[in-house]
Amino acid sequence: MSRKTRIGWANGFIAVAALAGGVVLTNHYAPGTAAGTGSNNAATSSTSTSGSATSDDVPYQFGDIQLKVTKANGKITAIDVGSSTATAGRDQAFPYLVQYAIQAQGTSFSNLSGATYTTDAFKQALDNALAKLG
Amino acid sequence: MDYESLSKPVGSVQGKSQFYFSDGLFAHAEESMGTVFVFKGRTPFGQDKTRALCERAMDILHEADRIFSTYKPNSPVSRLARGETTLADCPPVVAAVWDDCEAWEKITGGWFNAFTPQHTFDPSGLVKTWAARGGARYLEENGITDFTLNAGGDIYITDDVSVDLDWRVAIHKPVSIQSEGAGVLTVVDLKGTDYRAVCTSGSAERGEHIWDPKAPGKESAKSLAQVTVVAKDLVQADVWATAAFAQGPRAIRQLNEHNRQHPQDKVQLLVVFPDGDLDATEGFVGLFAKGDPAQ
Numbered sequence: 001m002s003r004k005t006r007i008g009w010a011n012g013f014i015a016v017a018a019l020a021g022g023v024v025l026t027n028h029y030a031p032g033t034a035a036g037t038g039s040n041n042a043a044t045s046s047t048s049t050s051g052s053a054t055s056d057d058v059p060y061q062f063g064d065i066q067l068k069v070t071k072a073n074g075k076i077t078a079i080d081v082g083s084s085t086a087t088a089g090r091d092q093a094f095p096y097l098v099q100y101a102i103q104a105q106g107t108s109f110s111n112l113s114g115a116t117y118t119t120d121a122f123k124q125a126l127d128n129a130l131a132k133l134g
Numbered sequence: 135m136d137y138e139s140l141s142k143p144v145g146s147v148q149g150k151s152q153f154y155f156s157d158g159l160f161a162h163a164e165e166s167m168g169t170v171f172v173f174k175g176r177t178p179f180g181q182d183k184t185r186a187l188c189e190r191a192m193d194i195l196h197e198a199d200r201i202f203s204t205y206k207p208n209s210p211v212s213r214l215a216r217g218e219t220t221l222a223d224c225p226p227v228v229a230a231v232w233d234d235c236e237a238w239e240k241i242t243g244g245w246f247n248a249f250t251p252q253h254t255f256d257p258s259g260l261v262k263t264w265a266a267r268g269g270a271r272y273l274e275e276n277g278i279t280d281f282t283l284n285a286g287g288d289i290y291i292t293d294d295v296s297v298d299l300d301w302r303v304a305i306h307k308p309v310s311i312q313s314e315g316a317g318v319l320t321v322v323d324l325k326g327t328d329y330r331a332v333c334t335s336g337s338a339e340r341g342e343h344i345w346d347p348k349a350p351g352k353e354s355a356k357s358l359a360q361v362t363v364v365a366k367d368l369v370q371a372d373v374w375a376t377a378a379f380a381q382g383p384r385a386i387r388q389l390n391e392h393n394r395q396h397p398q399d400k401v402q403l404l405v406v407f408p409d410g411d412l413d414a415t416e417g418f419v420g421l422f423a424k425g426d427p428a429q
Contacts, residue, residue: 097412097413097414097419098410098411098412100320100419100422101319101320101412101422102320103422103424104320104321104322104422104423104424105318105319105320105321107302107321107423107424107425108299108302108321109299109302109303109304109318109321109423110282110297110299110300110301110302110303111282111284111289111300111302111303111304111332112284112287112303112304112305112306112311112318113284113287113288113289113303113304113305113306113332113333113334113362114287114305114306114311114334114336114338115287115306115308115334115335115336115337115338115360116169116262116286116287116288117169117170117286117287117310117311117312118168118169119150119165119168119169119170120312121310121311121312122169122170122311124312125311125312125316
């Protein structure tokens with residue numbers, strides 16, 4: 001079925017399900033694949049075997065983050081998230097958490113959980129999403 | 135499973151609801167409590183019976199809204215807040231919810247608190263999911279057992295869900311769904327777990343509406359952009375999400391301890407800091423979705 005046919009159902013189920021679920025809008029809602037690639041580049045682009053390298057800004061979620069990769073003898077020993085101001089004073093108990101989250105970001109899903117939205121926001125989001133599909 | 139095979143609404147759109155049905159597949163979207171509820175899944179019944187059951191499930195939500203809405207000036211809870219009535223004169227369900235709120239306050243160590251800075255009773259942090267759970271149970275008790283419910287961003291999955299995709303829940307970025315930057319933060323996959331509910335709390339949609347019950351003047355909770363809780367029960371997930379958002383990052387330690395003490399009733403938490411950093415309970419990592427399911 002062509003994309004144009006889907007869009008013609010602007011008020012149809014696809015619009016409703018697309019927001020409540022992700023069957024149609026998965027690709028739109030997964031800009032993070034670029035971020036996934038970015039972080040992989042950070043890990044592999046450095047050819048030195050020891051020391052730290054900071055990635056370019058990764059367009060992750062609602063802002064940019066930098067991944068700082070530390071290697072010792074060719075093996076990655078640490079991946080730190082964010083600028084020094086962001087993580088100052090905070091436990092880095094889970095440096096890989098962001099990585100895991102990014103890896104899962106582009107996969108398909110049936111429902112979308114978020115802070116409770118108003119009906120108007122729901123309708124506006126549908127309109128935005130459908131406009132982008134166009 | 136192919137939701138795309140549902141072509142268009144059945145019959146006319148009634149009021150603020152839409153119902154879709156095709157060959158055992160159904161979806162029902164309806165407004166209540168100022169947000170949108172979507173039931174979707176598979177049904178053993180025909181179109182008319184399925185639709186009637188969905189409408190009756192939604193009646194449970196409308197009734198809860200009528201009683202508990204703090205946006206309706208004449209709801210029993212609004213009148214209670216103004217001192218115009220007493221708990222004894224309210225529908226009995228108000229006292230039941232009041233008792234529930236007190237119990238949850240204890241369980242969350244005081245971080246879930248249904249009393250506002252103005253010292254009125256505001257159970258909004260629980261009523262939507264409490265009523266949504268009632269609506270879902272109604273369907274399950276009446277033979278529709280293979281579906282998911284999206285209650286304005288809070289997700290419930292039945293035990294009998296028969297399609298892999300329905301176990302997968304995306305978590306939105308901590309921005310409004312209607313904003314330019316809207317999109318998915320990550321995806322969790324609950325297949326094979328005991329978890330059935332995903333609730334997210336944050337200020338992206340309604341501003342700083344969650345107060346910190348332990349702050350001197352009950353200031354707005356600000357240390358996190360958003361939290362997501364995965365749990366076995368929808369109300370449990372919602373309450374812990376509200377509590378964790380109010381408490382801040384230390385909620386992770388509290389829930390890790392809770393999970394050690396209650397291994398059969400674990401609650402997993404993911405927090406998002408304003409700068410985008412993440413933290414989570416120990417068991418959350420295993421929930422991130424992998425690859426794409428066979429459809």
